[in-house]
Amino acid sequence: MVAQLVLLVFSFAALLLLGAFVSIHAFGRAATKAFLFVCFSTSAWVLCNILVYALQRPVLIEWTGRFAFAVGSWPFAFVLFFFLSFPSRHPVLARNWVCLAIFLPAGILSLLALTDLIQESVGFSASGVPHPVYGPLHKLYAGVLSAYALASLSVPVLTLKKVTDPLQKAQLRLLLAGVGTAGAGVALLQLFFPAVTGTRQLPGVAPALATIFVGFAAYAIVKYRFLDIVVVIRRVIIAGCTFCGISLFLYFSVTAILKLSGTLSPSDVIGWSVTAAIAGAFLLPILNRLVQRALDRAIFLGYYTYHRELNSFARRISTIYDLGVLEKALSTDLKRIMGTISCRLFILAGKRHLESLPAEKKTAVEFFASQAARDPEVVISYEVKAKLGPRLYEPWLRYFELLEATIVVPLNDKGGLVGLLALGEKHNKEPFSVQEVDFLSVLAPQLAVVIRNSLLYHELAAMNNYMETMLEQMTCGVLTVDPGLKLVTINHAARRLLNTPPNNSSHDLGAMSPEIGKILQAALESREPVHGVEVTVDNREGAVFTVSVSATPLTGPDGDLVGVLAVLTDLTQIKQLEAEVRRVERLATVGTLAAGVAHEIKNPLVSLKTFAQLLPQKYDDPEFRTSFSQIASAEIERINSLVEQLLRFARPPKPIAVPIDVHEPLEGTLSLLATEFTKKNIFV
Template sequence: MNLRLLILVIMCLTEVAFVLWVYLKGQRSIIKWLFTAFVLSVALWTLGNYLVYTYVNIFLGYLTFAAATWIALSFLLFSKVFPEGKFPSLKQDKLTSSFILLGVLFTILSFTSTIVKSASLSPEGILQSQYGPAHPWFGIYFLASISYALGLLAYKWRRSKGLNRVQIQFIFLGVLFSASGATTTNLLIPLFFHTSRYSVYGPYFGVILIGFIAHAIVRYRFMNIRLVIRKGTVVALSALLAAGVVLTLLYLLSYSGHFRFPTPTYIFFGIGILAAAFLIVPLRSAIQTLLDRYFYRSHYDYYHTIEEASRKLSSFLDLDLLLDYILRAVQRAMAIEWAAVYLATDEGYRLEQAVQALEPHRLPSELPDPLTGSLRKQQDVLVREEIRRFRSDPKVLDTMEEIGCEMAVPLVVQKQLVGAFLLGPKRSGDAYFSEDISLLTALSGQAAVAIHNAQLYRKMRWMKEYSESILKNMQGGVVTVDADQKIVVFNPAAERLTGRPAKEVLGKPLSVIDKGIAEPLREALEEGKVYTHREGMLNDHTPPVPIIFSTSLLHDPSGRHGAVMVFSDLSYVRRLEQERSLAERMVLVGTMAAELAHEIKNPLVSIRTFAELLPERHEDPEFRRYFQEVALKELDRINALIAQLSETARPPSFQKEPINLREVLEYTLMLVEERAKKSGVHIVRNYEPDLPQVIGEATRMRQLLLNLLYNALEAMPEGGTLTVSAARGDGTWDGYVEVRIRDTGKGVPKDKLDRVFEPFFSTKEGGMGLGLTICRRIVRDFKGDLQLKNNPDGRGVTACVRLPILAREEVIGAIGTDPHRTS
């Protein structure tokens, strides 16, 4: 047999075996169907070329042209559906429909004499074909189909990204190169030069096509095919290479004509076999290395990898850098497609980081519940192949298959699942072996501790920054000392309050700072004595600065302790208190002066009246006697009021006593009841049962309530309703009794409501404007609150008095009597 024809047979068988292997791998799809049809058409065309040269039969020529038609048509349809997998609608795609109809037509014409009429061999063994009238049209159809298909692939290549783009690129190049060569030898040369001399070489270009497709499968998972290269494959390739060497030598020997069968054949056959035997071991090793590198097979030193990882893991404190190193180290060592790490959060296990070798792999943002439960329960590696083989957990298997995960490795610290590694398939297609699982198990233990430490470091750093921010922005000074009484914290506020920069005192003993700070801290360290809201002085200032401070002990696990002091400047508070006291005194003096003026006016009127009558009735002894009595009495009254002014220049003190508020209310209502009846005012009472007692002074309490009741009655000269209620307060006023006095009068204008408590301000004609001022002063003396608001319905106002409730123990301590005593 001619060696060239033998090669054609080998190529045909190789193409058939290749396409059957591709067809049987993975899931069936229209892409795989059309690809199979395309490669089988190439194999049939290759076989047809061999048979035509061997048997010189015109039917075989017909079959060869039919196969060429199918090559063009199947490749065009394949280009239409790849990589989307969707077949176009023939009703809408008229051009594709036309190519299909022409393909059917030329298939029929291939079995007639319209394309090829006859075929024969010349004495030199060269094929001589006589072509029919349709041969040029067949050539145009073939070139148009291939060109249109390549144009489609080029268009899709420009619009694609990632893995699809690379796959289209290699299919395009494989078909372009192989079709260019085969079209030249088997179509263009016969068409223009009317010779089939070079047709035998056309099928050889199929090697280029198979090479590009195989490369796309191996490197870029063309049609999602994963290729697993095992040791037997390496040995077979080595044997084929050795056989190729032997065949080449035999061909060269036969071609030289110096040797004839059978002797030379056996000699060189023996030499070839010996050469193959000597070459098989080094060839196997070399090919194994090249294939491992080409097919992403990795070999790693187990102990060296563990040692290097241990050294590196202990050097990382930043969590992000640590996770990146771990994932990339695992990916490099095992040549996996992707790796991801999930870490525990309050809500679950969140995707923290991932590395990917090829196109981005979509991973869930949270670790799926089946994986979480299984890892937490077993705390052992989950391998998808083992789960599938033993059918141990269908839910876990479905979850791993859904996200494309081959292995899940738990991260456990103190028997708690703190995270997990998810690993994708190896790029070589190999399974994870026991050595891989052992390495990952060892790495996961160290990685878990390192990740846990990095998380603690991140939290500690965050807490440190948080604490420093608080200390920096605090208005109060903070000073902390350790167990050796050395200053370790001295915040900016402490610098400002003491006048000492931190760099002068940090690391120094307590004696270098003000005694007002040093002594409380020393007492805390030596005696365990702590203070809360204690007043003190900073004596290094002139004049000394009053402060309020608190101290506390700080303990560490070793039993040693430090102390901290927080202090604030009281100077501003003291100034405010003095200014408030002065303001209150001034208001009080003004109020008392107005009260006295009000009270003195009436006696002076009486004296003036008698003085005006004196000239007329001077001789009347009875008048003179009566005038003397009235004048002296009124002057005594004025003198008493002046004495009161001199004695009450500050808010008067009073003796604390428990007050039964219900009794005081009833007493004051009794005093105003007659006046209310005359004015046509109806009084409504609304008391809460079991009203608690309040603290106060009975006389001033009556004065307060009488003033408020008289104001309410004066606001209703034509009658109305006076509602008096008393109940416990709630919310902000919990711990108080609220007394509400509500009238239905004309109310107070909104623009004047805020001024009703000002001295000498009155909304009544001829009023002195002192009543509510005095009422507010009394309430404040009782540590209560007084508010006046217009009613929501617009009729009248409500005066709300809030008086503090005192506990039984406080009342007994204050007055030394039974708190149930009434006034």
């Protein structure tokens, strides 16, 4: 009787706590009021049974028992009303007579229970435990309660066939599991055995079983994400098998110790007992893992395979660095594993991904992104509907439909929101379990890191491609070498100058071009830049280039020398242009010189021509002939002197300084120009 009394007290406290818990966490919902009536009526039923065991006077026990029967009819009525109100209000409740039909039989039974028609009196067993003596209408009482139980079971069963909302399906299944468990116990202990045997088996235990249903109902009201029933069954079986295994181990250990106790001292018995207990403690986790592994492969193979595929998928995506591959893995593998209709990834870190979406879908993504900024938790459509109600849920429904999603997972990392993962409803229309939502919550930051790394990888690849394109299109040769003068990178212009094949990873620059190798080696040794050193490079195909080499040592983050960057500027064309300029300048100089020589030669020839023209007229003039002879000789000498000067210019001799009479060149010049002066009436 003590065990029964403890169980009833525990059930009474649990019912009150469950009622308070639901009132706090689900305040304002229509189903909460119906649930509270279930809790309070059941707790009153349990309290009456507690008083039956606690009281001593037979009269008080008899009337308390009658009150227990009177109160006991109301939980059944309130359970039926609760099923019509949860998870959604049944349209039949809009009719007033339905509520009357639900509660009137319970009220009549309560009045009858206060007479001796249902409980005639109270009897006591040999051990002093009270039990009721049933009256003539007890079978009617049992029949009405059975009708209540049958109606309570039929309502969720019929509703389950019609409902399409995944959350409501899960809630109805939980309620059926709870009412089935509690109803089976109540039917056996409170109805079946009394009706068949005329006695009450395990009195007082039946009301306590109602706590099981109340617990299931509270879980269904407050929670929106439920444990997979397979997970619950699996955990119970694993725990039971582990408990049985450890119990057998301890049993055989104790049996062996007891058999040997006759040959062992008391201290040895205690020592072996402690050893067996310690061994059992160490074996407990090992046995638990072995049982779990065996059951997963033998009984729960589907569950085991499902979660193994999820874990394998999570490990595999961590190695992906391409967004296209990641999107394909999500839209095919994750969609297949979780059994959803669709799976889409929306990336927010890169604007170009968001800009490529249609306007309406972009609006939906931005809406969920704003929600994720306020609350980074997973958003599930039927949870939002249950929390907000149908009217406030309408805008959300539109955005869920635009993304073809039932569940939207924000992908956050330290840098903020990276993207959204949108999964459609399951093919079997089932809700997402707690384990699946937890998996997606754990997967979300991993996906965010993968997306961020992929974007960074693409940025680096684009930058690297840009740098390679820029280097390849540069007219200057650019190359880098390691400290051993092995080529690391080289562009097209440098390959042309050095005649290097495309595969340059094993080439030694010092062997290919010793001149350039010496310059780079000097930069390595001095750790100082080298600028504009001109060298001649033979590319081993007969082409010779004049190259200006600039080298800069390269150091790593820790200051160690990692190589040299060299810039090779091809000066060959510049040198050719410079030579051409010098040739043109020489030709221009020769032209200027020729013009000056022609002018200098022309002047004496003009004088000779003038005297030659006057010679026929003044041949008989001795003075003229003398002057002609002197001037002609002087002009011819002048021409000869000019030619000798040209020869000296071509092969300049050492200069010899001699004194001269300045009058001689002046008089000679006047003599040459005398005829011209005469024609122009110039007198000197």
